[in-house]
Amino acid sequence: MKNIQLFVPKFRNDEILEHINMCLDKGWTGLGFKTVEIENEWKKYTGLPHAHFINSNTSGLHLAVKILKDSNKWNDGDEIITTPLTFVSSNHAILYENLNPVFADVDEYLCLDPKSVESKITKKTKAVLFVGMGGNTGELHKIIEICKKHKLKLILDAAHMAGTFTKNPLTNNVEHVGHGADVTVFSFQAVKNLPTADSGMICFSNEDYDLLVRKLSWLGIDKDTYQRSNDKGNYKWEYDLVDTGFKYHGNSIMASMALVGLKYLDKDNNRRREICEKYEKELTKNGIQTIKTHEDCVLSSRHLFQIVVNERNKFMELLNSKGIYPGVHYRDNTHYKMYKKSYGSCPNSLNISEKLITLPLHMNLSDEDVDYVIEQVINVNKLIEG
Numbered sequence: 001m002k003n004i005q006l007f008v009p010k011f012r013n014d015e016i017l018e019h020i021n022m023c024l025d026k027g028w029t030g031l032g033f034k035t036v037e038i039e040n041e042w043k044k045y046t047g048l049p050h051a052h053f054i055n056s057n058t059s060g061l062h063l064a065v066k067i068l069k070d071s072n073k074w075n076d077g078d079e080i081i082t083t084p085l086t087f088v089s090s091n092h093a094i095l096y097e098n099l100n101p102v103f104a105d106v107d108e109y110l111c112l113d114p115k116s117v118e119s120k121i122t123k124k125t126k127a128v129l130f131v132g133m134g135g136n137t138g139e140l141h142k143i144i145e146i147c148k149k150h151k152l153k154l155i156l157d158a159a160h161m162a163g164t165f166t167k168n169p170l171t172n173n174v175e176h177v178g179h180g181a182d183v184t185v186f187s188f189q190a191v192k193n194l195p196t197a198d199s200g201m202i203c204f205s206n207e208d209y210d211l212l213v214r215k216l217s218w219l220g221i222d223k224d225t226y227q228r229s230n231d232k233g234n235y236k237w238e239y240d241l242v243d244t245g246f247k248y249h250g251n252s253i254m255a256s257m258a259l260v261g262l263k264y265l266d267k268d269n270n271r272r273r274e275i276c277e278k279y280e281k282e283l284t285k286n287g288i289q290t291i292k293t294h295e296d297c298v299l300s301s302r303h304l305f306q307i308v309v310n311e312r313n314k315f316m317e318l319l320n321s322k323g324i325y326p327g328v329h330y331r332d333n334t335h336y337k338m339y340k341k342s343y344g345s346c347p348n349s350l351n352i353s354e355k356l357i358t359l360p361l362h363m364n365l366s367d368e369d370v371d372y373v374i375e376q377v378i379n380v381n382k383l384i385e386g
């Protein structure tokens, strides 16, 4: 019996261990050393001006909201327009800072629909939080324009977007996503395109915020231990506090994993795109609805490949019986008790979230596995549609 899982990370063990051994030999596994290296490599890769390595995307989103709120003097109860179709971390970040998530609806790309976003703007709106679902940019460029027009900050939850390149309509340049947002937060969690165990990167466009996030991710301390260990002279122990901050920074073991992941990111994403092209071609030919990549999204990281089906639970059970274990991204968040009062406020999201299935997509899938998934999805669809 086949056993084809949704996500299975692939690690280049020997190369990772080489980096980790450097940390162990040096006696330095924490903040600094390899974390500095991955930050520099990430800036080079994305062209983004600043990058700070953190322990997860969730922590990064929290810091993003906190820094924008404190620096721009937002009040408790001010609003951030966000999507109900996302992992819970995106909207937790808003609530951590006593702000109010206001849901706007999604479009055919499962990303925020610009028209819906504009219709939700009130006097209290301070920012938009955009999730690049599955690596797709959706109408991100239009959202950037809306934020400029209404003087709103843009937070990009790029958990799925490591290696997504998009065409900038103003310059026609192809660039990594993140340019045009006030802050972009990536996830390098174990099943993401650039897998570690848990880590991420926060990229502010503003240098002051980048300096601040380094302190706030390290308990508000204004000098990191690595920097202090390299200080010459006395006063190594002397530092100041700017805030209570959090223990959210990354470490050199995770950075070792990320450095190797980054080296293979484009190659791995090419393989993802190859698999998705095959899924796309064969499934659409057989009348199965797939989520398309927006035309601006020149190279999607293709973190997810999603189809839209009727009788989702039965569809899943039938695939499970054939040894295929897909996923669902996501349940519309207004199903959760916490957001009950917003239930149904975004009909497209609510409707499609009942029908989405994410097909297996990872580096350990063989061509034969991909063909098998396609064959079984087509069979199950025929059974269900009659």
Ligand SMILES: Cc1ncc(COP(=O)(O)O)c(C=O)c1O
Pocket (backbone or CB within 6 Å): 056, 057, 058, 059, 086, 087, 089, 090, 131, 157, 159, 160, 186, 187, 188, 189, 199, 200
């Ligand atoms: C859209 C989205 N945002 C945020 C996160 C949180 O990422 P992390 O696990 O790095 O905190 C995830 C993780 O699954 C995600 O899918």
